[in-house]
Amino acid sequence: MATLSFFVGVIGNIISVLLFLSPLGTFCRIVKHRTTEEFESFPYICTLLSSSLWTYYGVTKPGSLLVATINSFGVVVEIIFISLFLVFATPRVRAKTATLVAVLNVGFLAGVMLITGFLLHGDIKIEVIGFLSAGLNIVMYGSPLAAMKRVVSTKSVEYMPFLLSFFVFLNGGIWTFYAVLVKDVFLAVPNGAGFIMGIAQLVLYAIYRNPKSSSKKMYEDLEDHESQHEHLLPSIGTSMQESISAHSQRSNGNRDEKEEDM
8 A cells, every 4th residue: 555655646746747837838928928918826826835835744744755845846836937927927916916925925834834833743733734735725726716717707718728727637636546545634635626626627628618719700790790881881972972963963954044044
């Protein structure tokens, strides 16, 4: 069983690496366009906080080296992503992101480490850290809810990257299996929630992944309407010109008749 759990944990680490790197395409786009567009920073802030706490949990709890190593990698990756987001965000979004980073990733994390480090010991310390890590991991998995809402409202998956949703699904599934093997409820609960959230995102992606046909139809309808409008204007203009011309001819005819009578 120990060998199986270690093997599953290694697979989980590999999938987690892919999960942490899955937004790479998004940030390449941000750097290329030099703007964050409509992308949200909150998922990356939550992931940084969650990874930091899981690293602390893995270092504190004996036998949790795999948890510590992969999450320390996640900390480095998320710091890079958030730094890029701060560079290319608008001033308003940059201020909001910097505030959240200061409150959550610096203030809250420092408070947790100080309180648990000096006031708690033994199993109680591990349980408190595990409880906080599990809660924040659920928040991390739930952070794409804003993007999911945008998908439903716009009927477009442009701002919900597929790879991120796919690896959330895989990561939640494999770490739930690992948690069952090692009997760690703090790993099982949040990753089970992440597995379900990943399924929900993939379902949304399947529903709204191809909005081009409807957009194309709307565009074609608009073009038809414009062409009809353009065709109508000359007709009206021609009719008005003909009416003016006819009226002018009648006026000239009446004037000629009057001159002849005189």
